[in-house]
Amino acid sequence: MYDVLIIGNGGAGLSAAISLHNRGFDVAIVSKTNATASQTSQAQGGINAVLGTNEDSVQHHINDTIKSANNLGSVESIIMMCEEAFDTIKWLDTLGVPFSRDENNNIAQRQMGGASNKRACYSADYTGLKILHTLYDTALALGITFIDDSMLLNLIIEEDEVKGITALDIKTSEVKQILCSTTILASGGYGGVYHNFSTNSSATTSDGIISAYNAGVKLENMEFVQFHPTALKDKFILISESARGEGGYLVTKDEKRFVDELLPRDIVAREIYKKQLNNEEVFLDIRHLGLEKILHLMPQEYKLCEQFTGLKMDKDLIPIIPASHYTMGGIKVKSSSSTNINLLYAIGECSSNGVHGANRLGGNSLLEIITFGKKLGDTLCISDTPISNKIYEQFLQDKSMIEEEFTKTSKKDFYKLRDNLGKLMYENVGLFKNEKNLNEALEIVKEYKNDFKNISCTDKSKVYNTNLKELLEFKNMVICAEIIIRSALNRCESRGAHFRSDYQDTLEDFEKNTIISYENAQLNIRLEDVK
Amino acid sequence: MLNKIIVCEKEYSIDEKIANILDVLVHIKTTQNNSLTFKYGCKSGVCGSCAVVIDGVEQLACISSIKNETTDIKPLRNLEVIRDLVVDDSNLEVKLVQAKASLEEYTDVTVSQNDVDKIDLQSNCILCNSCYSSCPVYEVNKDFIGPFALARAYRYINDNKEANTKEKYDAIQTNGIWDCTLCGACSLVCPANIDIKNDIMKLQNLSVQNGYENPAFSSSGDDMFGGFDSGADFGFNPNGF
Numbered sequence: 001m002y003d004v005l006i007i008g009n010g011g012a013g014l015s016a017a018i019s020l021h022n023r024g025f026d027v028a029i030v031s032k033t034n035a036t037a038s039q040t041s042q043a044q045g046g047i048n049a050v051l052g053t054n055e056d057s058v059q060h061h062i063n064d065t066i067k068s069a070n071n072l073g074s075v076e077s078i079i080m081m082c083e084e085a086f087d088t089i090k091w092l093d094t095l096g097v098p099f100s101r102d103e104n105n106n107i108a109q110r111q112m113g114g115a116s117n118k119r120a121c122y123s124a125d126y127t128g129l130k131i132l133h134t135l136y137d138t139a140l141a142l143g144i145t146f147i148d149d150s151m152l153l154n155l156i157i158e159e160d161e162v163k164g165i166t167a168l169d170i171k172t173s174e175v176k177q178i179l180c181s182t183t184i185l186a187s188g189g190y191g192g193v194y195h196n197f198s199t200n201s202s203a204t205t206s207d208g209i210i211s212a213y214n215a216g217v218k219l220e221n222m223e224f225v226q227f228h229p230t231a232l233k234d235k236f237i238l239i240s241e242s243a244r245g246e247g248g249y250l251v252t253k254d255e256k257r258f259v260d261e262l263l264p265r266d267i268v269a270r271e272i273y274k275k276q277l278n279n280e281e282v283f284l285d286i287r288h289l290g291l292e293k294i295l296h297l298m299p300q301e302y303k304l305c306e307q308f309t310g311l312k313m314d315k316d317l318i319p320i321i322p323a324s325h326y327t328m329g330g331i332k333v334k335s336s337s338s339t340n341i342n343l344l345y346a347i348g349e350c351s352s353n354g355v356h357g358a359n360r361l362g363g364n365s366l367l368e369i370i371t372f373g374k375k376l377g378d379t380l381c382i383s384d385t386p387i388s389n390k391i392y393e394q395f396l397q398d399k400s401m402i403e404e405e406f407t408k409t410s411k412k413d414f415y416k417l418r419d420n421l422g423k424l425m426y427e428n429v430g431l432f433k434n435e436k437n438l439n440e441a442l443e444i445v446k447e448y449k450n451d452f453k454n455i456s457c458t459d460k461s462k463v464y465n466t467n468l469k470e471l472l473e474f475k476n477m478v479i480c481a482e483i484i485i486r487s488a489l490n491r492c493e494s495r496g497a498h499f500r501s502d503y504q505d506t507l508e509d510f511e512k513n514t515i516i517s518y519e520n521a522q523l524n525i526r527l528e529d530v531k
Numbered sequence: 532m533l534n535k536i537i538v539c540e541k542e543y544s545i546d547e548k549i550a551n552i553l554d555v556l557v558h559i560k561t562t563q564n565n566s567l568t569f570k571y572g573c574k575s576g577v578c579g580s581c582a583v584v585i586d587g588v589e590q591l592a593c594i595s596s597i598k599n600e601t602t603d604i605k606p607l608r609n610l611e612v613i614r615d616l617v618v619d620d621s622n623l624e625v626k627l628v629q630a631k632a633s634l635e636e637y638t639d640v641t642v643s644q645n646d647v648d649k650i651d652l653q654s655n656c657i658l659c660n661s662c663y664s665s666c667p668v669y670e671v672n673k674d675f676i677g678p679f680a681l682a683r684a685y686r687y688i689n690d691n692k693e694a695n696t697k698e699k700y701d702a703i704q705t706n707g708i709w710d711c712t713l714c715g716a717c718s719l720v721c722p723a724n725i726d727i728k729n730d731i732m733k734l735q736n737l738s739v740q741n742g743y744e745n746p747a748f749s750s751s752g753d754d755m756f757g758g759f760d761s762g763a764d765f766g767f768n769p770n771g772f
Contacts, residue, residue, distance in 0.1 A: 034570075034620065036658050037578040096634030096690060098654050101644040108644075123647075123654070129577055130654050134634075137683070140624055141633035171613065201572040235551075237575050304575060307594045308551070415561035459566040464614040467565045 001387045002028045002145070004380070005164060005180035007152050007208055010038030011128070012348030012369035013186035014135035018095075019377025021142050029144060030167060030178065032151040032469065033203050036136050039188050039349070040369065042201065043128025044240045044300065045112055046120025047092075047370070048363035049085035053106040056117035058082050065364060068114050068264075069357025070496040071511050072221065072530060077335040077354040081364075081371050088371045089121055097134045098123055112362035113241055114264060120363035125240065125300045128366060147178070151469055152187065152207050153402075155215040155344065156394045162344040163388070165211075166398040170469055173462035175402050177395040181383045182343045184376065185212060185331060186369075189349035191225070193477045193484065194324035194430070195422025199231050199238040205473035206480040208350045212331050213483070217339050219516040220352040222329035222480075223487035226360055226497045227431050229269040230284055231323035235308045239284060239301050239320060241265070241362055246297055248286040251317065255285070266359060266431075266497045269322040273431040276321065283317035290314065322431060326365060328356040328497065329487070332515065337376045343383055347372045354530075358496025405468060410456040414474050417448055417455070421474075421481060429485055434502040438489045445485060448478045483523065487514045490525050535601040538567060539615050552604070553581055553592040556616075569616035576722060579657035582607055582664070583616050589661035589720040607664035622677070623658055630676050631702040632683035638694035646691050653686035653730060655723040662717035662727055668710055676707045678717035678727045685730040688737065700741055708734045709745050 003025040006013045017027045031038070050056045061082040066073055089107065093099060099121050102108040109118040123130040139146075149170040156163040156177060164179035187208025191200035198204070213219055229250075230239040244250070244261040250268070251257055252275065259271040272282045286294060291314040294302055302313050311318055331346035333339055333353045339346055348369040355368050428441040452475060459467035491514060493507040494500050512527035533544040536555055543559050553571055560567045572578035574593045581592040584605040592604075610618035627633075662678035663669050669677045676684075684703050688696050708731050717727040735745070 033572060034578075034580055034658070035623070037572045037580045039573075041577045041579075041657070042573050042575065093692075094634075094637040096637075096687065096692060098647045098650050098690070101642055101647055103644075105641050105643045124651060126577075126655055129657070133654065133656070133658070137627060137633035137687075140627050141631070141635070146624065201578060202574070203572055235574075304594075307576075415565075419561075457565070461566065461614070464568050464617050466568050466570075466617075467560075 001389070002026050002178070002180040003382050004182045004184060005030060005178055006184045006186055007031070007165065008038070008186035008188060008348065008350070009033070009035045009146065010186060010188060010348060010369065011040040011132055011135060011366065012373035013184070014132070014139050015370050015373030016184055016186065016347060016377040017144050018135065018138055018142065019374050020380065021144050023377070025382060027144055028147055028178070029139075030147045030150050030152065030165070032149065032170065032207070034148060035146055036132055037201070037203070038132065039201050039204055040128045040132040040366070042199070042238070043366050044125045044238070045242065046110055046122035046127050046363045047089065047131070047366035048112070048115070048119045048361070049089045049121055049367065050082070050119065051086060051089065051107060051109065051121070053104070054109065054118055056119055060116050061085065061119060064114055064116055065355065065361050068359050068361040070359060070506070071357070072495065072513060073357030074335060074354025074531065076531075080335055081355050081368060084371050084375065085367055088367060088374065091374060092131060092134070092370065095134050095138050097131050100124060111245065113245065113262070114361045115363065125242070125298060131366065131370070150176075151472065152211055153398045153472070154211050154394050155183065156392045157215050157341060158392070161342040163392065166395050168402060168469070168472070170466070171464055173402065173406075173465050173468065175395065175399040177392055179387050179389070181385070181387060182345070182380065185344070185346040185350050186348045186373065187350045189327035189330065190480050190484075191324045191327050193421070193480050194225070194425045195418050195477065197236060197422050197426035198324040199228055199236055200324065206476050207473065209330055210476040210479050212339070212344070212346070213479070213516070213518050215341065216518060217341050217344065218332040219483065220329055220332035221358070221487070221514050222483045222516060223491050223498050223514060224328035224358050224496060225324055225484065226265065226326040226328065227269040227322045228325035229265055229272055229322050230320045232305065232308055233319035233321045236321070236323045237304055237308055238323070238325070239305065239318070240298065242298055243284055243286055243301065246286070246293070247289060248284055251283050251285045253281055253283070255317070264359070266499070270431050270499060272320070272322050281319055282321070284320045285317050286313055287315060324426070324430070326360055328352070328358065328360055336379070337372055345376055345380070347376055358498060405456050405471070406460050406462070408456040410458050411454040412451055414455040414471055417451065418474050418477070421445070421448065421477060425481055425484070429481070429488060432499055432501045433488050434500060435489065438485055442482065442485045442489070445478060445481045449482065483516055486523060486525055487516060490514060490527075534597055536604065537601065538604045539606070547597070550596045551593070552585060552590075552595040552597065552602070555597065556592060556604070568614040577657055579659035582659040582661045582722070584608060584664065589664045591659060591722045594722065607660055609664050609666065609670050610660065618660070620660055622663060623660070626677050626680035627683060629702065630680035630684040630707070631699050632680055632687055634687055634690060634693050635698065636695040637692055640691055642691060649689050650686045652723070652725050653682050656682060656725060657723060659722060661720045661722060665716040665720045667714060667716065668712055672706070672710065674706045675710050676703060681708060681711070681734060682725055682727045682730045685734050688734070700738055700743060703734060704738065704743055708738060709747065
């Protein structure tokens with residue numbers, strides 16, 4: 001039993017854990033992955049903040065973020081995040097994050113898409129990795145408990161209050177209940193639903209979001225999925241925005257440019273996808289930058305490109321493709337990160353607190369996870385109700401659900417269904433959506449849901465059963481896919497990352513948040529005014 | 532054409548078009564053997580989950596390719612195998628705590644890019660455990676603090692924002708820097724190209740400069756290695772001191 005249980009060991013979870021521990025609370029972090037394997041490790045570009053060392057201002061940062069959010073963001077959350085950004089960077093600096101420096105020994109900042117100034121602080125092109133590992137080192141030194149290899153199954157809710165979670169111990173296949181006073185979900189996004197078509201880690205399977213949804217927690221704006229224009233073709237490895245920012249071109253096979261490369265991500269991604277639909281390949285061309293500059297600006301990318309394709313960025317055209325990259329929607333929370341269930345909070349990519357609205361600004365995701373994580377840790381009020389030690393019904397249900405998987409015969413191969421789901425989501429619920437394609441996808445996803453009774457793990461060993469883990473992940477992905485599709489069908493307009501080819505205009509009537517809830521065993525969707 | 536892949540001594544035939552080792556493992560798991568057990572995550576060499584031994588050398592599966600008609604894939608060495616390619620990596624927490632690898636006391640000093648460059652490479656470590664798998668000292672002495680934790684200790688000792696390095700030096704003297712044979716196996720396998728052996732040598736030099744002593748040269752003669760001539764070392768090492 002813990003004061004606070006945090007699900008997810010990425011930047012958001014670790015920041016909250018450190019702050020809570022420093023306030024004297026007993027904190028444990030539960031995760032299905034290793035402590036430093038979270039999605040945060042893949043963030044390259046930087047973390048936005050106005051440091052007062054150039055002509056930038058907090059108001060500019062606020063304005064840029066609001067603009068990117070396309071009128072769907074929460075102004076209150078945006079102002080809070082931008083105003084606290086300086087303190088966030090200072091805090092990370094004091095923990096030891098080795099931020100790159102400029103010639104005046106100030107923290108160096110670079111320009112990112114959509115920003116009116118050089119605003120993104122960075123650590124070479126490993127910003128997320130270095131932040132993550134510094135937070136981990138700090139958490140370990142403080143003695144924070146890590147419960148790894150444990151996959152969240154369900155929230156334990158009683159009388160509209162969360163009492164803890166049930167989790168699958170992957171090492172033993174045992175189900176356990178972990179009880180606490182307060183629960184924080186920091187479990188990452190849902191980009192992995194676009195299986196094989198995403199730059200995200202294989203772990204981003206929406207587990208936290210779906211367990212919250214199943215427990216009656218409201219979700220928000222799940223139709224907003226950001227696609228990155230430049231992933232390596234066939235591999236879906238990210239080539240960061242800096243490649244275009246530094247003067248790279250996007251060209252067709254005959255080396256002709258076809259789009260202003262510096263337009264926002266979603267527009268560039270759609271232009272590339274149009275070519276793809278015409279069976280035309282698209283390439284990134286940065287040969288003119290020269291080897292020296294390429295190695296200085298993007299050493300990681302140069303290495304990855306060579307490793308995965310055998311191509312050299314200074315000599316070859318690099319085939320690229322847009323890929324699902326970041327998910328704006330998630331668990332609906334207030335600016336305090338509280339959900340509609342008592343004592344349950346959500347932070348990081350799994351949450352929707354309104355800072356990104358219809359589209360995320362580059363450099364704001366790292367800022368969001370650290371700022372909201374730390375802020376929640378600094379301000380959270382812990383319930384003083386004693387934790388009951390009883391066996392909850394949810395635990396018994398989940399225990400028998402897992403036991404059943406060990407006796408059930410699988411009649412269908414869920415790995416095939418998972419591949420099909422990823423392709424379906426990319427093609428029908430991707431950069432261009434329309435009613436026909438969305439409805440077609442919805443029908444197929446419903447079939448997958450019906451197939452839940454026919455699929456199981458074929459590996460019946462209880463020791464580190466990744467087949468079972470992937471089965472449970474797949475089920476979450478399917479439920480999440482249905483939510484994304486239904487949300488996208490309901491939004492008959494185009495806004496930010498959501499583009500409907502049958503409703504291409506941005507409409508005032510839809511200047512509203514999509515609210516999704518699971519009530520009376522049904523998915524309910526409605527629009528709610530932006531506050 | 533088919534390539535032969537041996538994973539944990541079991542043979543599979545895989546279309547040669549699938550060249551990436553992680554793709555091969557995923558292909559086997561999803562089409563031939565659902566029970567094959569391994570970990571992976573980012574697919575781009577930064578999450579540290581998929582380190583395995585490929586043809587005798589520690590590598591990240593996600594950034595390695597098939598190079599021969601037959602490829603042998605085994606779990607990391609020196610760590611208890613839980614199942615197939617998954618090993619018990621609880622040493623990560625234990626060793627980092629043992630090495631006191633964190634910023635303990637922040638001091639507000641001017642930091643230049645030159646200062647950052649000194650710890651840049653070491654702070655790229657992804658905790659993949661390849662170095663522990665390759666380490667002959669860790670193989671025989673599980674109390675050895677070991678490569679990545681020492682590299683990380685060096686990263687914080689060398690960080691000019693750290694005001695309190697005394698405890699860090701103290702932490703790495705026993706079962707630490709002096710137990711390393713400086714064989715360099717860790718440096719060879721590090722996917723982040725960290726020259727860990729070199730960092731450990733630097734820690735030895737810095738320790739001496741700060742008044743610490745190599746126990747092998749200790750005059751008392753009753754330390755655990757029994758002095759310089761005891762022969763209880765891990766063999767003669769020309770790079771050693």
